Amino acid sequence: MRKVKTKNDIALLKQKFQQAQYLQQTGHLVDAEIIYVEILKHAPAHSDCLHYLGMLYFQKGDLKKAEHNIQRSIELTNNPTYLCNYALLANQQKNTKKAIGLLLTAIKLEPDKPKTWFNLGCIYSEIGDLQASENAYQHAIKLDKKYIKALFNLLYVQTALGKENDASVTVDMIMKFQPDSPEQYYTLGLAISRLNVKNSIKIAIDYLKKAINDNPDSIEAYRALATLYMEGNQAEKALFLYENILEKESNYQAINIEYAMCLVKLGNTKKGMKIFNDILAKDKENLTAMNGLATGYRLTGKFSEAGELFNEVIKRDEHNISAYYGLSNCKKFTDDDYDFIGKLETLVDKKKDASGYFGLGKIHNDLRDYEKAIDSYRKGNSIRNARMHYDKEIETKKIDNIINVFSQEFIEKYEQNNQPSEQLIFILGAPRSGTTLIEQIISAHSDAFGAGELPYIGQLANGYYRDALSTKSYPERFTNENNFLPFLKDDAKIYSDKINKLVNDDSVLRITDKMPVNYKYIGYIFLMFPNAKVINAQRNPIDTCLSIFFQNFNSGHRYSFDLNNLVFWYQEYVRLMKYWGTLFGERILVVDYDSVVSDTENMTKKIIKFCDLSWEEQCLSFYESERTVVTASNWQVRQPIYKTSQEKWKNYANHIPELIDGLSGLE
Secondary structure, three states, X not given: OOOOOOHHHXXXXXXXXXXXXXXXXXXXHHHHHHHHHHHHHHOOOOHHHHHHHHHHHHHHOOHHHHHHHHHHHHHHOOOHHHXXXXXXXXXXXXXXXXXXXXXXXXXXXXXXXXXXXXXXXXXXXXXXXXXXXXXXXXXXXXXXXXXXXXXXXXXXXXXXXXXXXXXXXXXXXXXXXXXXXXXXXHHHHHHHHOOOOOOHHHHHHHHHXXXXXXXXXXXXXXXXXXXXXXXXXXXXXXXXXXXXXHHHOOOOHHHHHHHHHHHHHOOOHHHHHHHHHHHHHXXXXXXXXXXXXXXXXXXXXXXXXXXXXXXXXXXXXXXXXXXXXXXXXXXXXXXXXXXXXXXXXXXXXHOOOHXXXXXXXXXXXXXXXXXXXXXXXXXXXXXXXXXXXXXXXXXXXXXXXXXXXXXXXXXXHHHHHOOOOOOEEEEEEOOOOOHHHHHHHHHXXXXXXXXXXXXXXXXHHOOOXXXXXXXXXXXXXXXXXXXXXXXXHHHHHHHHHHHHHHHOOOOOOEEEEOOHHHHHHHHHHHHHOOOOEEEEEEOOHHHHHHXXXXXXXXXXXXXXXXXXXXXXXXXXXXXXXXXXXXXXXXXXXXXXXXXXXXXXXXXXXXXXXXXXXXXXXXXXXXXXXXXXXXXXOOOHHHOOOOOOOOOHHHHHOOOOHHHHHHHOOOO
């Protein structure tokens, strides 16, 4: 492009700028940056170009370059929008005083812009000035009665201020909101997904589907729906959406990063890490991709490489809590890590972040400062629980219905009508009870393949693969005997086809599926596969539930963020397992975690024998396996058997009365 002189030059400049804007909006940051830089060579006083380039650097995490360009744009024109965006940058740099000053200046110039008031409310909330935050959000809502984000944030502040009546009114406003555009369906879906109300995720998903139906080209609506599926432990559904988006916008960087994270979640770490590496080859400053790559290393047991990357992220962005959390799960912390611990504590003091608190909990547990550890875990869980709705009545009804449907007569009538395969091993039980350890032991055998936590049994039981199915969910969908037998045979075939695609090795004799929640489907499993092996992992109930409470689980574990809910859920789990025991007896091998720890060799031989496999010494060296482990036990199963996890609850005996009172005496 020549120096700007003629009308044609100006038109070409405008065309180039619009192209760069589109590239930036669709995540093609590297290509957009090249065009912005080219424009500024020929039009150095192009204030919009300077500002958008500054925001691009902000997106990439290069805050110094971002500030330089945004400041230059404001020097050329005191645009309120520029001031508002500069405030967001200042806030990211933890200069809240400057951020507030910039927003107040923008409000003086343009007092009727609701987004500026909204941003002001966000910053006041972050620094703990909740009353000022409430006032700012109310200003935003007065200017735009359909500002859903402001309504949601107002609810958060009112709840924190203890204004229960005001909060109740705000919840009603959100739930009664009538969207009139795809954008409002999308935004309302996101807001409702974060409310602690019954069926919030389902309602949110319905709104997002409506947004997509009204605007099939809305990439952000697809993306938001995929995010909800990821949060709800439905990564396969999310994967389908990401792949659909990338068919249209293959170079959308942010979507590629989320797609890679989804792949890692599903155990396809190799492909996910390749995507992260490809992004970093073009954009070395992309800290989100760097975090993702570090996570991939962590899940494959390469803790040293993961730690180096997480440290590099923190070096470039000392406020990146995701990297602190990732690093907290890569090593055992000691007093020598004083500086790191202090930085993380300062961060979460300023910005209450669930993952930051979970990271601190793990670190303080390493340091045996159990009072600080439980305090951090309670704070992290409290933040998560504020977005959850766990219905005890529904849980009890579900267990009752399973017991009623899968009676002795029902099992005897249908059990011999399906696949006789002896290949499948289902490892199940409560989370954190030793399921990952058992799978690592079995998968260390040369004739076995560890498939990890597979969602297929639950999906099949609830008719997920039947588009025409408009019947009830599990177990009620099996009460119609005319439909049950064909469903059962089809489901068994679908499951077998899916799991065999994961292996691609005809020599494999046994395949493990270690989805813990499959304990709800044991009767259904035995009806599909009468010769399957089922292993129930057990551990001290208090240790199990305390360990669950220490994990920053996804929203599929709604019970896990409150100790009273956790106790109730565990009691219902025990009730159902006792029932299965009366039906199937020794067909279910009960493996006690403490027995594996105290008598490793004999228990390992017992497990291998139950699986009808010949003995191999390498099963005792399971921790040397390089297979991907995407569960919360990732660190532990990379270590030789250790006994420090036994009766761990005694370190917290004075701090967990809910667990001790509710679980003592349970098996």
